[in-house]
Amino acid sequence: MAATGDQAPAGAVRAGRRTRLLALVAVLGPGLLAGLSDDDPAGITTYSVLGAQYGYQLLWVLLLSTLALIVFHSLGARMGVVTGQGLIGLIRQRYGVRAGGIALVVLVVANVGTTCAEFAGIAGGFELFGVSRYVAVPVAAVAVTVLMNRGNFHRVEHILIGLSAVFVAYVAAGILAGPDWGQAFYGLVVPTMPLTRDAVLIATATVGTTLAPWGLSFIQSYAVDKKLTVADLRYERIDVATGAVLTGVIGFFVVVACAATLHVQGVAINDAADAAGALEPLAGSLASALFAIGLIGAALLAAAVLPLSTAYSICEYTGSEAALDDRFADAKPFYLSYVVVIGVSALIVLLPDAPLIPILVLSQVLNAVLLLPLLVFMYGIARDRDLMGDHTASRPAAALYLATIAFIALCVGALFVLNVA
Template sequence: MLKRWRTRILLFLAVLGPGFITANVDNDPNGIFTYSQAGAQYGYDLLWTMIPITLALIVVQEMCARMGVVTGKGLSDLIREEFGLRITVIVLLLLVLVNFGNVIGEFSGIAESLQLFHVSKYISVPVCSVLVWLLVVRGDYKNVEKVFLTASVFYIAYIAAGVLSQPAWRTALIATVKLPPRSAWKNGDYLFLVISVIGTTIAPWMQFYLQSSIVEKGVSVRNYPASRLDVIVGSIFTDVVAWFIIVACAATLWVHGLGAIHDASDAAQAMKPLAGPYAFLLFAFGLFNASFFAASVLPLSTAYVVCEGLGVESGVDKRFREAPFFYWLYTVLIAGGAAVVMIPNFPLVKWSIESQALNGILLPIVIILMLLLINRKDLMGRHVNGHWFNIAAWLTAGIVIILSVMLMVQQFMH
């Protein structure tokens, strides 16, 4: 019995990585800002969103992981083979635009977090962009994955910040399982934040990156149960972190009537006199860790997607000369994102909102293509969705699509 459990644990640790990393990197500066705003503006009232978000994330990510294991191909590779080049090019163009906007947001987060420690963005952004580039270009898959896993664990800083903020635990727990009153839905700002909180959790790039990294890791069908557990654990952990971010801001900013914030660094700065220097340091460190982590993964995800879609060599285990297009695209995305952030008075908030609107256009397309692919018996064999899982998957897809459209409309209205 003990030996069997030890074998299972070792197997899980062997495949741990893609699901845990993908879910956690979604807590990037844009996500942290959204969760911070939810807590600062509405206190504990939006904690109820965390349970449905977690379930939806598990459903969508599990399908991607399963397709990667069974087919041995990335998502954009499958889209090109099964739906043709025209649809692939449309998806790739939208994804590159969305991801470039996100990369700008990640470097903006690096600048904001280190400015809290009085480091100029003209120093922090160039230095960090070089480090991000070297991490992938000079590393191999195993070493890069170890760094990403370590960065994922550091998200525990937000859990510690939430505890140090001394929240009303009973109120927070009740709010997590209690739906809001019907009157709350008539508040346009509340609805916008609900949609933003849900919409920031399931991003198109996540599906492509997860499937590509599972393929590169070489997870076999025999080991898939452990890989599925990796996805589930990652999804739960990332949303526990999001829960604590909302709680930390509710217990400090909202309780003291500070209300809306302009970016994630505002939350850290405001927390200093309210929850003490340790909460401030943890929140600020968490923002830097999230920004640096996402600035590494987002360009990498984009390079994977484009190369797979075009059928050219890709992969962190390849050398520069073996996959030149992959590494040049990775380089251009990093250099471009860092350069934009250093432009004086560049409208970063407006750019972020517009990139999220594009995200809302792309996400429904990606989810529908995923569902069509995973239900193909000639592609997936006996690993197609079961009847009840299919109902859950289409229901999740329908809700995500409706919310994405609502978010896009709300963003244009704002």
């Protein structure tokens, strides 16, 4: 009997752990997808240029950007779960129709620019394997559109999370490059920076690609679509932190791979495809191939996820149905918005002599600029007790939000000053 009594509590503990694990697995999705999709071609390009031009020196910018990602993605998820509304819908309710319209325009402009960057990455990645962009881009556009229009919510989510496994390629490429780990961790924790326009430009682009406007909208709307409840919030915080940390880790390995090879050899690159090609003679064909495969997988994941942010937001503003479980006939504005963003972005990239490099990097600078008004709106909503109730941001949390906004404003302001000068 004593043995049985001893076993019962152990069994109860195991059952409790199993229950918590299942609850966490059920919640996983919004944070992982929003975070990992930030490591898209525009992000990989930005990190590649940062590592190739400045070595390990600006890794601290990536660290601060990752912390900002955790802070505001956590807020976005909480706002969605507590209010049952997406970001644009809340802005319209809190600040009025005009402010909601401005926020929607800001988001759509940023999203179309970044979706163009995803297809530019698909074009560049496949061209490394000898496949023309005029084949790769249309096939990719049709594939992600069919996925979103034919699958139910959970099937789509599982496919996207499975696709995110491709990011392991960047970790492997970074290790194969043989970086100086001491210098890498020094650059991660000791802030130093050349006061030049190019350095500030790439630092601002790093902020814009890590904490992107589309991610703020997506994670909130997706949490609503997933039907998460307040009881799920503690698990959703784990989901958000995991996605954000993985985003930063992947970015870290991209930077160190390029710092250890391209920067040391003085090799200049213009985009992530260039980085993959340039890695081959310096780090071997395996590192180069892994980098290219990671680029294509990242582009496909982001090209599928990012337009959802636009589709959700347009429907929230207009009051239309917006859910992945809905059929096309029942949610035409949602699916048509998705298709239009995909189609326009793919066509822009397929234009003859389309400037893929400016599309990739400058779209992320635009993200940082357009990010500021959305963060200010989020701060106001987080402090609104009528909307957030018991989950209203405390004073310490509000101070953290303001500090993050100030950091991003400083980057954008410095870039503006240096451009004017």
